[in-house]
Amino acid sequence: xxxxxxxxxxxxxxxxxxxxxxxxxxxxxxxxxxxxxxxxxxxxxxxxxxxxxxxxxxxxxxxxxxxxxxxxxxxxxxxxxxxxxxxxxxxxxxxxxxxxxxxxxxxxxxxxxxxxxxxxxxxxxxxxxxxxxxxxxxxxxxxxxxxxxxxxxxxxxxxxxxxxxxxxxxxx
Amino acid sequence: xxxxxxxxxxxxxxxxxxxxxxxxxxxxxxxxxxxxxxxxxxxxxxxxxxxxxxxxxxxxxxxxxxxxxxxxxxxxxxxxxxxxxxxxxxxxxxxxxxxxxxxxxxxxxxxxxxxxxxxxxxxxxxxxxxxxxxxxxxxxxxxxxxxxxxxxxxxxxxxxxxxxxxxxxxxxxxxxxxxxxxxxxxxxxxxxxxxxxxxxxxxxxxxxxxxxxxxxxxxxxxxxxxxxxxxxxxxxxxxxxxxxxxxx
Numbered sequence: 001x002x003x004x005x006x007x008x009x010x011x012x013x014x015x016x017x018x019x020x021x022x023x024x025x026x027x028x029x030x031x032x033x034x035x036x037x038x039x040x041x042x043x044x045x046x047x048x049x050x051x052x053x054x055x056x057x058x059x060x061x062x063x064x065x066x067x068x069x070x071x072x073x074x075x076x077x078x079x080x081x082x083x084x085x086x087x088x089x090x091x092x093x094x095x096x097x098x099x100x101x102x103x104x105x106x107x108x109x110x111x112x113x114x115x116x117x118x119x120x121x122x123x124x125x126x127x128x129x130x131x132x133x134x135x136x137x138x139x140x141x142x143x144x145x146x147x148x149x150x151x152x153x154x155x156x157x158x159x160x161x162x163x164x165x166x167x168x169x170x171x172x
Numbered sequence: 173x174x175x176x177x178x179x180x181x182x183x184x185x186x187x188x189x190x191x192x193x194x195x196x197x198x199x200x201x202x203x204x205x206x207x208x209x210x211x212x213x214x215x216x217x218x219x220x221x222x223x224x225x226x227x228x229x230x231x232x233x234x235x236x237x238x239x240x241x242x243x244x245x246x247x248x249x250x251x252x253x254x255x256x257x258x259x260x261x262x263x264x265x266x267x268x269x270x271x272x273x274x275x276x277x278x279x280x281x282x283x284x285x286x287x288x289x290x291x292x293x294x295x296x297x298x299x300x301x302x303x304x305x306x307x308x309x310x311x312x313x314x315x316x317x318x319x320x321x322x323x324x325x326x327x328x329x330x331x332x333x334x335x336x337x338x339x340x341x342x343x344x345x346x347x348x349x350x351x352x353x354x355x356x357x358x359x360x361x362x363x364x365x366x367x368x369x370x371x372x373x374x375x376x377x378x379x380x381x382x383x384x385x386x387x388x389x390x391x392x393x394x395x396x397x398x399x400x401x402x403x404x405x406x407x408x409x410x411x412x413x414x415x416x417x418x419x420x
Contacts, residue, residue, distance in 0.1 A: 054349070056349070056351075056361045061353070061354075063349070063351045063361055065349045065351075065361070067344070071337070071340070071341070072344065073337075073340040073341055073343075073344045074340065074343065074344050074349055074350070077349060077350060077351035077352070077361075078351075079351050079352055079353060079354065081354060087353070087354035088351060088352030088353055088354055088356070089352055090350055090351050090352045090358070092340065092350070094337075094340075095335070095336045095337045095340075100336070121248060121292070122292075122374050122375065122378065124290065124292055124293065124296050124298060124299040124300065125299065125300045125301070125325075125328045125377065125378065125381070126300065126301035126302060127375065127377060128331075128332055128377065129358070131358075133356070135356065138356060140352070140356055140358065142358060144336065144339075146302060146332045146333075147335075147336060149336050151336070151339075152350060152358075154352035154356065154358060155352060156352050156353065156354060156355060156356035157354065157356075
């Protein structure tokens with residue numbers, strides 16, 4: 001009887017583990033980079049990255065939010081237009097990762113020519129965001145100008161089509 | 173002539189003696205005090221305050237050197253006019269800061285400046301930049317509680333001082349999820365659980381400053397409107413994060 005109980009527990013535990021949501025696995029920057037803006041659909045993205053933690057929807061777009069399984073914090077966002085085509089990606093850099101250093105990120109995207117600008121002052125405070133942007137490539141690095149660490153990397157359709165493709169093939 | 177000379181010398185002596193206060197007190201010159209309400213609703217009536225030695229409010233040694241004349245280096249609002257601190261304003265700022273919890277005594281806060289009007293909003297009482305707080309005329313008006321204004325601005329500095337992990341944690345807990353739009357602009361998806369103040373929708377930084385402000389000046393409201401922010405602040409700052417009386 002005890003053995004049966006033990007076997008039941010093992011079976012139940014295995015089933016429970018296998019049904020864990022896929023977003024509990026760790027996403028990588030390479031995976032996010034490989035999703036091509038303007039081509040990948042929402043269902044293809046979900047197939048590749050797993051189900052999102054949250055889906056935020058309005059009339060013109062849908063944003064899929066993915067969390068980091070270790071910290072539980074925001075890790076990536078995928079933005080889709082009304083036809084469910086990928087139009088934007090955001091990768092949230094975690095503490096201690098290489099990409100936290102601006103030089104490391106610039107080196108990763110070595111063909112990009114970044115233009116720096118600070119976020120505009122809002123009603124009554126100095127914002128912390130500093131951006132490094134290359135519109136032609138469609139990449140934007142957000143740095144916290146007070147602690148000098150990279151906060152996130154974002155992608156959108158490039159100003160000059162083709163360059164983002166060249167950039168993603170270079171990364172892969 | 174000799175009598176006049178002695179009168180002048182004795183006046184100087186009296187004046188310099190009066191400015192030497194016992195330890196834990198500081199010299200306050202005579203000023204006219206306008207009526208105002210303290211953070212707890214206590215009414216302070218208008219009065220001609222005579223020169224006297226005033227007991228140092230809590231945190232006096234920390235805050236007093238930070239109340240400075242002039243304008244912050246590289247201040248972007250070039251049309252904002254610098255104003256001299258009056259005795260009344262300095263005393264009110266010191267009193268208000270003494271009401272705030274010690275966690276707001278930030279080593280990274282260098283200076284508190286005084287200017288007349290904000291360019292950004294007509295009734296804006298204050299502005300915050302890295303290491304700097306600027307107070308405008310409205311901060312001393314009846315529209316605002318000075319301690320609350322200062323708490324809000326100091327909370328902006330706390331946000332700047334948070335580690336990367338703490339910022340990420342706060343943003344996730346309070347449902348601030350960034351995304352890239354189709355034009356390469358960083359956006360934040362607004363949460364659906366409410367904001368303690370409307371301008372909190374602008375950014376996690378503004379939302380954080382509002383939430384810290386309300387955790388001190390309206391904790392019940394914050395707990396009701398944004399419970400996850402209330403819990404995060406409570407866990408981050410601990411039980412001692414409360415207003416205190418300013419008098420020693």
